[in-house]
Amino acid sequence: MVSIKDTEVILVEAVQPFDINSLGNLFGGRMLEWMANIGTVAATRFSRGPAVLAYLDRHFFIRPVRLGEFVILKARVEYAGTSSMEVRIEAWKESLGSKPALVTMATASFVAVDEYGVPRPINNVLEPTENERQIYEEMRRRHEERRRKIGDRKVRRFDLTDPTNGLKWRVESSRWAMPSDAFVGNLVSAGRLLAWLDEIAGLLAARYSGGIAVTGSVDETAFYAPIRVGDIITVRAGITYVGKSTMEIMLDVIAEGAYGQARHVCTAYYTYVHVDSSGRPAPVPEYVPSNDYEKKLFMEGEGRRQVREEELARIKREWMGSET
DSSP states (O other): OBOTGGGOEEEEEEOOGGGBOTTSBBOHHHHHHHHHHHHHHHHHHHHTSOEEEEEEOOEEOOSOOBTTOEEEEEEEEEEEOSSEEEEEEEEEEEOTTSOOEEEEEEEEEEEEBOTTSOBOOOSSOBOOOGGGHHHHHHHHHHHHHHHHHTTTHHHHTTOOOOTTTTOSSEEEEEEEOOGGGEEETTEEOHHHHHHHHHHHHHHHHHHHHTSEEEEEEEOOEEBOSOOBTTOEEEEEEEEEEEOSSEEEEEEEEEEEOTTSOEEEEEEEEEEEEEEOTTSOBOOOOOOOOOSHHHHHHHHHHHHHHHHHHHHHHHHHHHHTTOOO
């Protein structure tokens, strides 16, 4: 039996020239890859075997990370069920002579799997200390809520409908899943997938805004099926909502095996901010929905924007004053 603190994993990454955009800031996709990787390490280490990302909660990039700064990543298992684990992931930045500052924080659900990607029992027991009991119970409730949210996982897994069809601003990209993309066995790293999504969505946001677009947030994302080495991965992206300086982009991922069997991997919403040469938010062209489908998605996007603003305000109240 191990406590929550015993499951903690820490990784330090130095931001290097190939990690940054033209403003000298860390790419959001690189941060997403690091976060998913350390979360996978924590889950794999605790479960004593392979683990895959099943659900990623909404999270925000609160402040940029500059070239030459260090990113301190922390992950720990805060709840464990039969085969699933709830993992908290934090990313802090630090430069020489300065105190660490929070960049982003997320909670995620991982599932222990065997070499075929099938869920397996966790070969360990999480026993929180008295001081950790509240954290454990909070994550247990979050776990139960997630189970309700993904109750349609088996149905969604085979839904190959293209939700970007009919959108004026859309793009589609395909690629092979290579052995170098795998984290364990023949299963593609969730971090690599998240980085791909950020790259594709970021390009679409830059094309629409006519300038630099940085990652602002990633909404809740459920993963319905794994991607295996040798699969063809197709990402379909489209703009669903535009604010004064922000753009929401929907990304839909399909994986197709060697014999044609296709699977719906996930549908995600990334939000980007158009910035000027000094990194400050800048206006984007007005978006006018051109058909009923675009109007529907725009209204749904407005609702998500309001939820994001409320949640971001809460996170800043709870975290920005307690950075140590």
